[in-house]
Amino acid sequence: MLPIVTILQEATATALNKHFNQTILLSEVLVQETRKEFEGDYTIVIFSLNKYKLGNPAAIAELLGSLLLASCDFIVKYSVVQGFLNLSFHNNFWKKFIIEHQDADINGDFFNSKEGNNKKILVEFCSPNTNKPLHLGHLRNLMLGDSIIRMYRAAGYEAIPCCLYNDRGIAICKSMYAWTKRFNGITPEASPYNGKGDKLIGDCYVAFSRMLEEEIMELMNNQGISKEEAEKIAPSNLAINEMLVKWENNDPEIRALWATMNGWVYEANQKIYEKLNIPFDKYYYESDLYESGRDIAYEALTKGIFTRREDGAIGIDLTPEKLDFKVLVRSNGTTVYMTQDLGTADKKYEDFGAEKSVYVVGNEQEYHFKVLFLILKKLGRTYSDGLFHLSYGMVNLPTGKMKSREGTTVEAEDLIDEVTTTAYENTIELGKVEGMSEEDVQRLSKTLGLGALKYFLLKVDPTKNMLFDPKESVDLHGHTGPFIQYSYTRTASVKREATSRNSQPLKMEDKIEEVIADSEKALVKTLYKYPALLHEAIYSYNPSIIANYAYEVARDYNRFYHDCKILIADKPFLSAARLAISNITGQTLKKCLDLLGIEVPERM
RNA sequence: GACCUCGUAGCUCAGCUGGAUAGAGCAACUGCCUUCUAAGCAGUAGGUCACAGGUUCGAAUCCUGUCGGGGUCACCA
Numbered sequence: 275m276l277p278i279v280t281i282l283q284e285a286t287a288t289a290l291n292k293h294f295n296q297t298i299l300l301s302e303v304l305v306q307e308t309r310k311e312f313e314g315d316y317t318i319v320i321f322s323l324n325k326y327k328l329g330n331p332a333a334i335a336e337l338l339g340s341l342l343l344a345s346c347d348f349i350v351k352y353s354v355v356q357g358f359l360n361l362s363f364h365n366n367f368w369k370k371f372i373i374e375h376q377d378a379d380i381n382g383d384f385f386n387s388k389e390g391n392n393k394k395i396l397v398e399f400c401s402p403n404t405n406k407p408l409h410l411g412h413l414r415n416l417m418l419g420d421s422i423i424r425m426y427r428a429a430g431y432e433a434i435p436c437c438l439y440n441d442r443g444i445a446i447c448k449s450m451y452a453w454t455k456r457f458n459g460i461t462p463e464a465s466p467y468n469g470k471g472d473k474l475i476g477d478c479y480v481a482f483s484r485m486l487e488e489e490i491m492e493l494m495n496n497q498g499i500s501k502e503e504a505e506k507i508a509p510s511n512l513a514i515n516e517m518l519v520k521w522e523n524n525d526p527e528i529r530a531l532w533a534t535m536n537g538w539v540y541e542a543n544q545k546i547y548e549k550l551n552i553p554f555d556k557y558y559y560e561s562d563l564y565e566s567g568r569d570i571a572y573e574a575l576t577k578g579i580f581t582r583r584e585d586g587a588i589g590i591d592l593t594p595e596k597l598d599f600k601v602l603v604r605s606n607g608t609t610v611y612m613t614q615d616l617g618t619a620d621k622k623y624e625d626f627g628a629e630k631s632v633y634v635v636g637n638e639q640e641y642h643f644k645v646l647f648l649i650l651k652k653l654g655r656t657y658s659d660g661l662f663h664l665s666y667g668m669v670n671l672p673t674g675k676m677k678s679r680e681g682t683t684v685e686a687e688d689l690i691d692e693v694t695t696t697a698y699e700n701t702i703e704l705g706k707v708e709g710m711s712e713e714d715v716q717r718l719s720k721t722l723g724l725g726a727l728k729y730f731l732l733k734v735d736p737t738k739n740m741l742f743d744p745k746e747s748v749d750l751h752g753h754t755g756p757f758i759q760y761s762y763t764r765t766a767s768v769k770r771e772a773t774s775r776n777s778q779p780l781k782m783e784d785k786i787e788e789v790i791a792d793s794e795k796a797l798v799k800t801l802y803k804y805p806a807l808l809h810e811a812i813y814s815y816n817p818s819i820i821a822n823y824a825y826e827v828a829r830d831y832n833r834f835y836h837d838c839k840i841l842i843a844d845k846p847f848l849s850a851a852r853l854a855i856s857n858i859t860g861q862t863l864k865k866c867l868d869l870l871g872i873e874v875p876e877r878m
Numbered sequence: 879g880a881c882c883u884c885g886u887a888g889c890u891c892a893g894c895u896g897g898a899u900a901g902a903g904c905a906a907c908u909g910c911c912u913u914c915u916a917a918g919c920a921g922u923a924g925g926u927c928a929c930a931g932g933u934u935c936g937a938a939u940c941c942u943g944u945c946g947g948g949g950u951c952a953c954c955a
Binding site for chain 1: 883890891892898899902903910914915916935936949951952
């Protein structure tokens with residue numbers, strides 16, 4: 275089924291082409307929903323055709339109106355207001371939609387498309403370091419990545435979630451060194467960590483910074499040297515550099531410590547992924563990949579794509595692209611971050627052969643990915659056109675920026691626990707626990723708490739920086755996840771009640787006029803838009819489109835619910851129609867939330 | 879310094895491929911539960927769409943400039 279906008283564009287172009295013997299492009303025909311203060315369903319903006327010099331807009335609108343009325347059987351009337359042609363659809367059009375979709379299921383054709391044709395798309399997200407716990411920024415990342423995966427699956431792609439662990443390097447050495455110095459013998463099982471090894475490692479990382487600061491202060495005071503000089507000779511800094519060298523030389527002791535401490539973090543993170551219900555199909559580790567781009571670099575050098583600079587460094591001159599010379603192998607023969615990414619890109623393609631590959635990474639790395647993709651293209655990688663950096667904005671706190679070294683972060687796990695607790699308290703307070711076991715209440719609280727958190731982070735345009743207000747994130751009213759979940763439970767409740775009353779489905783012969791009155795129409799029109807919005811959300815890698823649409827559906831439904839009695843004993847056809855609308859709404863809300871990774875309860 | 883990005887109600891955000899009187903939520907104030915769940919609905923109030931020019935039938939939306947916030951510009955990751 276073609277989207278209605280396309281149908282109207284085609285009908286308009288066909289009618290006018292014939293009448294004026296001109297070629298009007300579909301894309302030049304502007305079709306939009308009629309504003310609610312005017313009569314009509316869809317509007318054609320005649321001004322948009324000005325460039326074809328067809329004549330006075332009002333006259334063209336009249337003409338087009340009569341042509342469309344004749345050619346499109348679903349149009350029942352039209353009106354012209356200035357240069358706007360407002361088209362009213364026959365109630366049958368909406369009724370047909372309701373009848374055809376009253377049994378639609380979230381796994382069915384209406385809610386999913388096949389446009390992906392089972393093509394593979396790899397989505398890398400989260401990308402944690404192993405030297406500290408996951409924080410709020412990772413949560414935004416995780417939820418975006420998960421939602422992208424879900425949206426692509428709904429569009430018929432084979433979407434593969436993967437996670438790259440930055441498990442080596444100087445940062446991990448900092449935590450390791452601090453642990454040996456200050457925490458030796460303390461394991462995640464010890465108090466106050468209660469099994470949370472990521473927190474222990476995070477504390478080590480912070481401890482290292484303090485230790486180093488103390489040393490630098492002491493050196494500066496005692497030896498009267500500058501801060502830069504003090505940094506160079508501070509024992510802790512010397513020690514971690516030595517550690518890094520030992521690690522690279524496979525020193526058994528260092529490697530063992532490294533493996534143990536990383537293990538703590540993997541375990542802790544895994545628990546969080548499980549809590550969030552965000553699984554990965556594949557994990558990559560920097561420690562396996564960090565030298566993998568070297569061969570590519572040397573090969574590119576022989577092909578003349580890369581060049582050797584006078585100082586011996588190998589890289590690529592991107593000044594023609596108005597970028598700089600990018601070094602990929604240092605003059606001492608070691609590789610850089612970008613080189614590793616070249617190797618990783620090849621490895622991913624080797625593993626999955628995905629035509630599309632998305633990196634969900636913060637916008638501070640835009641330059642990095644711009645250069646990376648450009649180099650891969652110059653290297654002639656066939657997959658390079660399918661690479662996309664989903665660049666998302668930072669999450670700020672009311673108190674300012676998060677800095678892990680200063681301990682001003684919001685840790686992911688704490689936040690998840692907090693929203694769950696708040697949801698629990700609210701559920702109790704509202705007296706919604708009747709007939710529920712303690713276990714039910716716990717499960718509901720988790721569903722609602724996570725719903726609130728995920729929705730809060732996903733409703734904002736991913737490319738924009740956002741402010742995280744802890745109070746607002748656990749709110750259950752208004753433009754929130756729980757509001758949408760609540761709206762779903764209303765549909766579920768109506769459905770249960772209808773089943774017990776044995777309501778019959780809507781049939782074609784049921785009265786049209788009463789079935790789609792004004793009270794129902796706004797909601798039906800909103801429901802009708804789902805496929806177009808899914809397409810738009812996928813096309814723009816933007817789950818917030820789905821989030822905001824779900825809110826629109828929920829709001830329209832609650833208005834409808836308030837204005838219309840759904841289960842009316844004396845008017846079975848009307849009841850059937852409203853029940854059908856309610857059911858479609860329920861599935862739409864469930865599907866939208868599912869695309870956002872949010873579960874729905876049946877009661878709340 | 880150069881480049882990128884953002885600036886919409888007290889706060890958080892929609893709207894931005896140019897279209898009709900700029901929309902929500904939160905916060906404030908008013909109403910509405912004997913009814914399919916009030917985690918809801920309806921209403922009041924709140925705006926020079928940062929500012930100044932330009933493009934045109936029409937600009938929150940496009941262009942230029944100014945101001946303000948954020949980011950990037952490594953042989954760091």
